[in-house]
Amino acid sequence: MAKKQGKRKKRDETETYDGGGNRNAGIPAPPPSQPSSSGTIISSVRSSRHLQVLVGLTIAGLLLRFYNLGANSLWLDEASTLMFARQSLAGIWESTAGGEFNPPLFYWLEHAILLLGESEFVLRFLPALLGVLTIPVVYFVGKEFKDQNVGLIAAALLAFSPFHIYYSQEARAYAPMLFFFSLALLFYVRANRSDEVRSWALFGLFSAVSFWMHFYAIVPIAVLILHALVTRAGAIRHDILSAKNTAIAVAVFAVASLPLLIVTASLFLARTSSAPTFGMQGLDVIYQTLFQVSGFNDLIMAAFIVLFLIGVAVMWRDDRNGAFFLIFMMSLPFVASLILSSRMPMIPRHLIFLLPVYFIGIASAYPALHALVRNKKAVYAVVAAAALISTPFLATYYTTPQKNDWRGFSAELGGMTGEGDLIVVLPPYMAQPLDYYYGNATDGTLELGANTGSDLEAIREQYPGRETFYVVTWDILAVDPTGDALNWLDKNAEFVGQRMGIYLFVSA
Incomplete structure (x- = not known):
């Protein structure tokens, strides 16, 4: 030029x-x-x-x-x-x-x-x-x-x-x-x-x-x-x-x-x-x-x-x-x-x-x-x-959600949890968008994070008998490519539902 x-x-x-x-x-x-x-x-x-x-x-x-x-x-x-x-x-x-x-x-x-x-x-x-x-x-x-x-x-x-x-x-x-x-x-x-x-x-x-x-x-x-x-x-x-x-x-x-x-x-x-x-x-x-x-x-x-x-x-x-x-x-x-x-x-x-x-x-x-x-x-x-x-x-x-609806999911989660319940987020960094909309102080829940099946088992042993809600996105496969955490959930939790790319499980 x-x-x-x-x-x-x-x-x-x-x-x-x-x-x-x-x-x-x-x-x-x-x-x-x-x-x-x-x-x-x-x-x-x-x-x-x-x-x-x-x-x-x-x-x-x-x-x-x-x-x-x-x-x-x-x-x-x-x-x-x-x-x-x-x-x-x-x-x-x-x-x-x-x-x-x-x-x-x-x-x-x-x-x-x-x-x-x-x-x-x-x-x-x-x-x-x-x-x-x-x-x-x-x-x-x-x-x-x-x-x-x-x-x-x-x-x-x-x-x-x-x-x-x-x-x-x-x-x-x-x-x-x-x-x-x-x-x-x-x-x-x-x-x-x-x-x-x-x-x-x-x-x-x-x-x-x-x-x-x-x-x-x-x-x-x-x-x-x-x-x-x-x-x-x-x-x-x-x-x-x-x-x-x-x-x-x-x-x-x-x-x-x-x-x-x-x-x-x-x-x-x-x-x-x-x-x-x-x-x-x-x-x-x-x-x-x-x-x-x-x-x-x-x-x-x-x-x-x-x-x-x-x-x-x-x-x-x-x-x-x-x-x-x-x-x-x-x-x-x-x-x-x-x-x-x-x-x-x-x-x-x-x-x-x-x-x-x-x-x-x-x-x-x-x-x-x-x-x-x-x-x-x-x-x-x-x-x-x-x-x-x-x-x-x-x-x-402009008429359909373009990103994961954490706002709507958090409202639904808040209607299901009660005092003393556990909320486990997989992977843990997904707590960032969740916590923007969900405040666990309102209903007295305890929020934790997990990456692997071993982490999930350790949480269950530490808090036996607690009702636990597992919040999961497909990002878990980025930190746990083996699928260990998903296999654990398949055996130990029940699928409740999903909102776009956010999945909710509850302890069996």
């Missing part, structure tokens, strides 16, 4: 394309990197159909991400967020340094949010807000990468993405990490075209912030740095100083991330010391990731993959460096994830950073599709289609 810097800059300043073509659909490109007053911004929105649609998409994205934000119960990971956020700022860092496999920045921000309360809505507010703000950022990434049409289509795909909406409504760091990584991606694309020190430095800074949000952000950051070195290899061989600005970005990232980088090394060794007991392995990582980011629909996934490949082909015709970038940024994270999946848990949400690249690749197919219909308003039809294909999923998303 860097080789076309001069020609690209001149074209951006002087040329426009007719409605739906490769560039700006008859709307002059704004001057690059000019600071704007609020009046100038309002004037720009009034004169630009693309910006008007972007504002509409952002508002739609806000409604979709804040609607029913507190409806679902907290699940395990969200309850863990609350547990860490309740600690002091120093205590949160000590938890990370002591073995928590998530960086502290999101917990620090949630710690501040807790001043507003501890409701589900409050805990999920920050991911929802940053999820909304990611929509215009992706627009500007697509605009910088190719043109306003690509930016608008990519923003629409993100605004109505079921995958992104889901994780924008979860009190975890995935949506916040994507927001800051998208900013890093924006400044990387700018830096790769302009080689400006400011853009390189901002790329390094926002890369560091995304890494402080989630450890797995290091994968796309490393891929971007590798891409910079590969595309500039020829220039670097002739003049080592041509790598100066890239080195500045790396230095900014390293300095801003240094404490976390030190901790990450030991955590990575601990995480990969044995085979994972949950998550996905091998090619299933690729399939499930593409399936989920495509809206949990095989037909849409197939269509998106075809459109992405068409987008790469169009970019190859117009800008081979751009096509190489799309291939590089989609393939290398998948390769890294395939390799790591045999040594650490791999889940599609860890690869949420692929969304802007994937959607920009799909949007890059627009010129080829526009050539078939030759309609100035085709881009708006594509934006409408992005909303339409997500409608069936979203219709059920």
